[in-house]
Amino acid sequence: MCSGGTLSILRSDSYVDLSQYRDQHFRGTRYDQERLLRKSCTLYVGNLSFYTTEEQIHELFGKSGDIKKIIMGLDKVKKTACGFCFVEYYARGDAENAMRYINGTRLDDRIIRTDWDAGFKEGRQYGRGRSGGQVRDEYRQDYDAGRGGYGKTVQCQLLFKWC
Amino acid sequence: MSRRRHSDDSDDSDGQPHKRRRTSEPSEIEERLESLICRVGEKSNSSLESNLEGLAGVLEADLPNYKSKILRILCTVARLLPEKLTVYTTLVGLLNARNYNFGGEFVEAMIRQLKECLKVNMYNEAVHLVRFLSDLVNCHVIAAPSMVAMFENFVSVTQEEDVPQVRCDWYIFAFLSSLPWVGKELYEKKDAEMDRLLSQTESYLKRRQKIHVPMLQVWTADKPHPQEEYLDCLWSQIQKLKKDRWQERHILRPYLAFDSILCEALQHNLPPFTPPPHTEDSVYPMPRVIFRMFDYTDDPEGPVMPGSHSVERFVIEEVIFAELFQLPSPPHIEVMYTTLLIELCKLQPGSLPQVLAQATEMLYMRLDTMNTTCVDRFINWFSHHLSNFQFRWSWEDWSDCLTQDLEKPKPKFVREVLEKCMRLSYHQRIIDIVPASFSVLSPANPVCIYKYGDESNRSLPGYTVALCLTIAIKNKASNDEIFSILKDVPNPNQDDDDDEGFTFNPLKIEVFVQTLLHLAAKSFSHSFSALAKFHEVFKTLAESDEGKLHVLRVVYEVWKNHPQMIAVLVDKMIRTQIVDCAAVANWIFSSELAHDFTRFYIWEILHSTIRKMNKHVLKIHKELEDTKARLARQHKRRDSDDDDRSSDREDGPLEEQIERLQEKVESAQSEQKNLFLVIFQRFIMLLTEHLVRCETGGIDVFTPWYKSCIERLQQIFLQHHQIIQQYMVTFENLLFTAELDHHILAVFQQFCALQA
Numbered sequence: 001m002c003s004g005g006t007l008s009i010l011r012s013d014s015y016v017d018l019s020q021y022r023d024q025h026f027r028g029t030r031y032d033q034e035r036l037l038r039k040s041c042t043l044y045v046g047n048l049s050f051y052t053t054e055e056q057i058h059e060l061f062g063k064s065g066d067i068k069k070i071i072m073g074l075d076k077v078k079k080t081a082c083g084f085c086f087v088e089y090y091a092r093g094d095a096e097n098a099m100r101y102i103n104g105t106r107l108d109d110r111i112i113r114t115d116w117d118a119g120f121k122e123g124r125q126y127g128r129g130r131s132g133g134q135v136r137d138e139y140r141q142d143y144d145a146g147r148g149g150y151g152k153t154v155q156c157q158l159l160f161k162w163c
Numbered sequence: 164m165s166r167r168r169h170s171d172d173s174d175d176s177d178g179q180p181h182k183r184r185r186t187s188e189p190s191e192i193e194e195r196l197e198s199l200i201c202r203v204g205e206k207s208n209s210s211l212e213s214n215l216e217g218l219a220g221v222l223e224a225d226l227p228n229y230k231s232k233i234l235r236i237l238c239t240v241a242r243l244l245p246e247k248l249t250v251y252t253t254l255v256g257l258l259n260a261r262n263y264n265f266g267g268e269f270v271e272a273m274i275r276q277l278k279e280c281l282k283v284n285m286y287n288e289a290v291h292l293v294r295f296l297s298d299l300v301n302c303h304v305i306a307a308p309s310m311v312a313m314f315e316n317f318v319s320v321t322q323e324e325d326v327p328q329v330r331c332d333w334y335i336f337a338f339l340s341s342l343p344w345v346g347k348e349l350y351e352k353k354d355a356e357m358d359r360l361l362s363q364t365e366s367y368l369k370r371r372q373k374i375h376v377p378m379l380q381v382w383t384a385d386k387p388h389p390q391e392e393y394l395d396c397l398w399s400q401i402q403k404l405k406k407d408r409w410q411e412r413h414i415l416r417p418y419l420a421f422d423s424i425l426c427e428a429l430q431h432n433l434p435p436f437t438p439p440p441h442t443e444d445s446v447y448p449m450p451r452v453i454f455r456m457f458d459y460t461d462d463p464e465g466p467v468m469p470g471s472h473s474v475e476r477f478v479i480e481e482v483i484f485a486e487l488f489q490l491p492s493p494p495h496i497e498v499m500y501t502t503l504l505i506e507l508c509k510l511q512p513g514s515l516p517q518v519l520a521q522a523t524e525m526l527y528m529r530l531d532t533m534n535t536t537c538v539d540r541f542i543n544w545f546s547h548h549l550s551n552f553q554f555r556w557s558w559e560d561w562s563d564c565l566t567q568d569l570e571k572p573k574p575k576f577v578r579e580v581l582e583k584c585m586r587l588s589y590h591q592r593i594i595d596i597v598p599a600s601f602s603v604l605s606p607a608n609p610v611c612i613y614k615y616g617d618e619s620n621r622s623l624p625g626y627t628v629a630l631c632l633t634i635a636i637k638n639k640a641s642n643d644e645i646f647s648i649l650k651d652v653p654n655p656n657q658d659d660d661d662d663e664g665f666t667f668n669p670l671k672i673e674v675f676v677q678t679l680l681h682l683a684a685k686s687f688s689h690s691f692s693a694l695a696k697f698h699e700v701f702k703t704l705a706e707s708d709e710g711k712l713h714v715l716r717v718v719y720e721v722w723k724n725h726p727q728m729i730a731v732l733v734d735k736m737i738r739t740q741i742v743d744c745a746a747v748a749n750w751i752f753s754s755e756l757a758h759d760f761t762r763f764y765i766w767e768i769l770h771s772t773i774r775k776m777n778k779h780v781l782k783i784h785k786e787l788e789d790t791k792a793r794l795a796r797q798h799k800r801r802d803s804d805d806d807d808r809s810s811d812r813e814d815g816p817l818e819e820q821i822e823r824l825q826e827k828v829e830s831a832q833s834e835q836k837n838l839f840l841v842i843f844q845r846f847i848m849l850l851t852e853h854l855v856r857c858e859t860g861g862i863d864v865f866t867p868w869y870k871s872c873i874e875r876l877q878q879i880f881l882q883h884h885q886i887i888q889q890y891m892v893t894f895e896n897l898l899f900t901a902e903l904d905h906h907i908l909a910v911f912q913q914f915c916a917l918q919a
Contacts, residue, residue, distance in 0.1 A: 005239050008194070009201045054687050055727060059586040063498040063547070066734070066771075070688070101502040106551045108588065 015100040019115050025128075026118060036118040041068070041095045042088040044117040046134075048073075049146030050081050052108045060107050061087045065094020069127050077132030083147050084127075084134060086120050110146060167547055185367060193232050196225065200236050204250035211250070212420045219257035234269060238276050242288045243296040248295055249344075253417040256302025257880060266304050267431050270296075274654060281439045286333055286445045293337045296433070297345035302418045302816055303425040307352035309433040310345065312361075314338050318360050320438050321367040328371055328919050329447035332394060334438060335364055339397050346401070347409035361405075368398055373918035377909075378877055379452040379490045383870075384532040388455040396453045454485035457527060479507070480522050482517075483871035486538040487544060491881035497540060501547045513532035527561065530572040535874035536881070538576060539763060543620035546583035554596045555586055565600055570761065570867045574604060579763045582606040586727050613681035615674070625674040628652050632678045642699045648702075667709045675704060676717040680732075686730055694735055701741045711746035716755055726764035733768055737775055744776045744838045762872045769842070770882060776838050780831045787824040793817060836890045839883075845899050846876045847907060854904050864906065873910065880914040888918065 018037050026033045045057070054070050061067055066089065073084035089095045095116075103114040129138040131152040140151035150158065203218050204211060222233055240251050259266025269496055273296060296313075317334040320326075338360070342349075350357050373392055380390045385914040391399070404411060418425055446590045457477045486493050487500045506518045526533070526541055533541070549556060564573035569813075585593045585606045614620060615629035631648050640648075654668040675697075683693035694701065705711045715733065720873040722728045736742045750756065751769050759765055801813075850872060857864045880887060887894070899911040 005235060007201055007236075007239055007243060008197060010243060053589070056587055056589075058687060058731065059583075059727065060547075063543075072688075077362065096494055097498070101496070105505060107503060109553060124605045 011099075013096075015103065016096045019025060021115060023118065023149055024123075033118050037116040039092060040116050040118060041090065041092050042086055042117040042119055043095055043098055043114045044083045044084065044114045045087055047114070048081075048083045048085060049108045049110055050083055050148060052081070052083075052110075052147065054085075056107060057085055057087065061098055061102060064089075064097035064102060066090050069120075071120055073127060073134070074125055075132040076126040076128075082127045082133040083137070086117055086125070088120065101163075108146070172198070176213070190227065192225075192596045196222070196229060196232060197236050200233075200240060201244070203254065204247045207424050211417055214419075215250070215254055215257060215417060218252060219261065222254075222258060223261045226262060230265065230268075234272050237269060238272050241273065242276065242291055243279070245291040245294070248291070249298055249415050249417055252295060252298040252302045252304075254302050255299060255427050256418055256428065257421060259302070259304045259431075260424050263353065263429050270305060270431050270433065274436065274762065277436075278439060282442075286448045290337050290340060294341045294344060297341040297349075300345050300348050301416070302560065303428045303430055306430040306432050307349055309431075311349055311353045311356050313433050313436045314341075314349075314360055315356070316436055318363050320901065321363065326441045327445075327447060329450065329917075330441055330445065331367065331446050332371070332450060335367060336394060336397065339364065339394075340403050341762075342401050342409075343404060343411055344414060350405075361401075364398070366406075368394060371918060372919075375450055375913050376452060378881065378913040378917070379450065381452070381454055381490070381534050381537045382487045382529060382532045383534070384529075390452045390454065393451040393453055404904060409416075409886060447492070447918075451489070454488055455485060456481050456522065456548075477518060480504075480518055484526075487540055487646070488534075490534065490536060491884060493540075497543060498547070499505070501544055504544075504548065505551050524560070527573065527576070530576050531587075533572065535871055538572065541764070542576060542579045542583060542763060546580050546587065549580075549584055549796075550587040554588070554592070556596075558597050558601055562598075562600060565603065568867070569603075572867065575761070575867075577601070578604045578606070582726070582763075585609075608725040609728070611681055611684040611721055613721065614723065614746075616681065624655070625652055625670050629674050629678045632674065633682065636679065636682055642697060645675070645697065645700050646703075667707045667713070668704075669709075672710060673717050674706050674714045675700060676714055677721055680718065680721045687728070690728070690732060691735055694732070694739060694741070698739060698741070701736075701739075705741055705858060708746060711742040712750055712753070715742060715746060715750040716753070719750075719755065723759075726762070727895055730764060730768050730771070734771060734775075737772060744772050744834070745841050747772045748841045748845070752842075752849065761868060766875060766878070768874065773838065773842075773879075774882055776835050777883070780835050783824065783827050783831050787828055790817060790821050790824055794821065835886065836893060839879075839887060839890060839894070840897065842879060844878075846872070846879075847898060847903065850876070850907050851904055854906060873906065877910050880910065884914070884917065887914075891915075 016145055018034065022030065022033055035130045043061075043068070045061075048057075054072055058067060061070075062135045067087060068090045069086075069088045071086040071088075072081050074080065075082040087095075089098070099114055099116075102112075104111060106112070106161075125135040127135070127137075129152065131138060133148070133152070137147055141154060143150050149155070178900055199218060199221065204215050207214055209217075218289055225233065237251065237255060240247070244251070255266070255269055259269070273292060277289055277292045277296075280286070280292065296305060297310055300307050300310050320334040323329045323331070346357075371394075373395075376392050383389060411665045457480075483500055486495065487497065493500070504515075504519060508519065523545060530538065532540075548615060558577075561573070561577060564571070564577055567574050567576065569578070581593055581597065581604060583603075584596075590606070590608050594602070597605060615623065615626050620626060628648060630643070635648055649671050652668065652671045652674055654666070655670055656667065679693050680690065680699060683689040701714070705714045714736070718729060718732050718736075722732070733742070733747060737744060737747065748769065751760075751765055756765065794814065797813065797817065852871075853866075853869055854864060854874070856862075857866075894911075899908060901908070903911075
């Protein structure tokens with residue numbers, strides 16, 4: 001009767017819930033994407049420094065379980081790290097623990113953010129910004145030493161100023 | 164029950180938007196009831212008493228239509244929300260006062276639930292239920308004499324013959340741990356019976372064996388805080404409580420406010436409760452040792468308190484560290500505690516970081532007697548914590564460790580912490596954050612060592628082949644080309660005329676592995692690609708057991724400055740079956756690794772290897788069960804189909820598959836057993852050697868190395884106790900026999916005592 005039952009408040013696991021983000025380049029319906037996200041073992045990790053290495057990521061994310069693969073995000077033009085990566089675990093439970101306990105903590109002195117990913121496909125390791133990096137680095141106005149300094153648009157403006 | 168968000172409504176697979184529901188459906192009411200019940204006792208603008216009264220009224224009104232649902236919800240909160248125990252017992256008390264029958268049905272449902280929990284080994288939840296029932300005495304739902312009778316049945320379990328001690332332990336624990344809630348009331352009504360129960364308990368506690376205790380203690384010394392076995396500790400606490408006439412001020416008792424209503428209620432008698440008998444499938448909780456780190460009330464010279472409010476901080480930290488250091492395993496994944504403490508530091512920036520620093524200092528001071536497994540956890544926690552706070556720490560405070568032998572616990576701890584800090588950052592960062600005097604403890608720069616890299620090594624055998632290989636690989640040579648290049652490598656072992664082909668050639672392995680790893684040294688991904696690309700060459704070279712061992716040796720030679728790389732390479736090689744688990748175990752105990760034997764990374768590798776083996780066995784086992792289930796479903800379909808066409812022919816492939824999987828399971832289990840045999844054997848050899856050497860030389864056995872080694876052996880038992888238990892008979896007969904040195908045998912006996 002009761003040994004298996006639980007309470008919905010205890011089932012709420014907000015750190016593991018899907019965020020609002022949906023990949024616009026995803027091939028398939030919204031429904032397909034969400035289905036994949038809900039059983040995915042792959043996490044997107046954002047706000048990394050350009051200098052953060054695969055080894056550091058492995059050490060940190062290894063704390064929630066065995067890692068199957070890490071794919072570093074690359075600038076599409078320069079083919080250098082551009083501040084994000086994918087971490088794939090063997091087991092969904094390990095990825096969930098990363099969402100609960102590693103998301104929002106620091107790596108390389110920066111607060112990193114993790115989110116569910118529907119699964120790596122060739123091409124997804126590249127930034128989608130016009131200049132080759134991530135979109136967020138195109139338009140941001142602040143100076144971030146770990147992410148190439150000013151945003152690309154600002155860099156262009158500065159360049160113009162000095163020409 | 165899944166709740167769909169509003170945004171999902173328009174994305175239905177059938178494309179139909181849902182109509183908004185105008186009337187409340189039963190399922191919605193049930194959800195609301197559950198929500199109401201779960202939320203009572205939370206922060207509210209009204210008082211708890213008025214919330215309880217209101218809720219009791221609502222539930223009473225809903226009883227005619229939703230009784231079974233309400234029963235189920237209340238039983239579930241009793242089981243799963245122990246922190247609100249007295250809130251819910253009060254609620255039940257109020258309901259019982261309004262509806263006597265309901266009270267009776269609830270008690271019956273609780274008893275059924277308790278029996279079920281015990282049958283399926285859910286002992287923690289069962290304790291919550293027992294406490295709930297005992298507090299119902301305070302709420303006038305259950306008559307005190309019938310509760311005493313239940314406890315009499317609990318305590319009489321200690322008279323059962325041929326049952327594990329841990330079974331009796333649980334029933335005593337359930338009885339004693341309910342007394343803070345109900346001891347007063349039970350003593351008022353049935354003092355003679357209670358005295359008898361306590362005296363029976365005392366005599367049980369005196370005669371039970373405590374061989375397991377040393378294995379579960381965080382510290383090997385009893386100063387400054389003795390670490391009591393959990394039942395002994397609880398017994399002392401209950402004795403003190405009894406002496407204080409059961410007065411305590413920590414438990415919230417909302418029912419006191421309703422005394423006038425509740426004392427009018429009729430009480431129920433608990434049905435006679437027979438503890439379910441012990442079966443082969445019964446698995447009782449393991450005993451525990453109570454962890455104490457602060458003693459501020461007793462020790463006036465203790466740490467200076469930052470402020471009177473911070474007593475709670477100390478208690479919070481003690482509880483968190485107690486869980487983190489719990490043996491065999493913490494209740495939650497280790498990283499959770501790191502993140503929890505970081506969050507607490509953010510919430511209480513004025514006090515918690517200071518208290519945490521003091522706690523760290525205290526733990527550091529007591530490293531000499533700290534259990535090695537607990538030191539591992541301390542290292543992991545501290546380094547990860549520091550990485551969230553820019554590695555700021557007053558390292559100079561710990562310069563006392565610089566004058567000690569590097570194998571001693573304190574310098575060892577600092578070394579391991581710095582290494583872990585480096586893994587989360589980079590080498591130069593670590594050099595920058597420690598004072599210059601600490602350079603002796605700083606980690607090595609994690610660079611690869613390529614023996615054929617230097618022109619000065621020209622004379623080494625295999626040098627030219629290495630050069631050739633380097634060029635070939637850079638030019639994207641195929642596996643076949645690699646093989647033909649390697650054919651030219653002489654075999655230093657080949658004295659006798661051997662069969663040609665792929666016998667163990669250590670030089671071939673050396674040249675190939677050194678060169679490849681050097682070329683792929685840039686990152687983990689590069690190395691993994693190299694392993695994948697040349698998998699065939701690896702498999703061939705490492706075909707024999709000696710081959711596997713030699714591959715591991717070469718990996719170590721190349722990457723001994725970068726333990727993290729060694730660990731990930733070993734992991735990949737096991738997963739791609741280049742080496743097997745037994746090879747890794749033999750390698751870890753080999754003389755080449757003796758220098759690193761007490762380093763943390765070695766044990767991380769070994770435990771990770773064992774876990775992979777365990778997961779492999781579970782995976783195949785699951786495949787087998789799934790296939791059996793498929794066959795059973797097929798049979799069922801056939802039986803209900805009544806179709807003559809479906810014959811045994813259809814069963815064929817599945818039955819074959821089952822047979823194959825059965826073999827696979829057996830072979831995997833045999834490999835698993837063998838892995839533990841290898842590990843235990845090597846431990847016994849190493850330890851015996853040390854013990855003999857010490858005895859003949861007249862030196863003290865208890866060196867830092869010995870303490871580390873014997874505790875590593877304990878760690879194997881504790882971390883993998885469930886698996887090891889399956890093969891106990893083999894281990895007992897083959898390895899842990901009476902002829903073994905008593906130091907080593909004691910570890911085995913302590914382990915057996917954990918589930919005895």
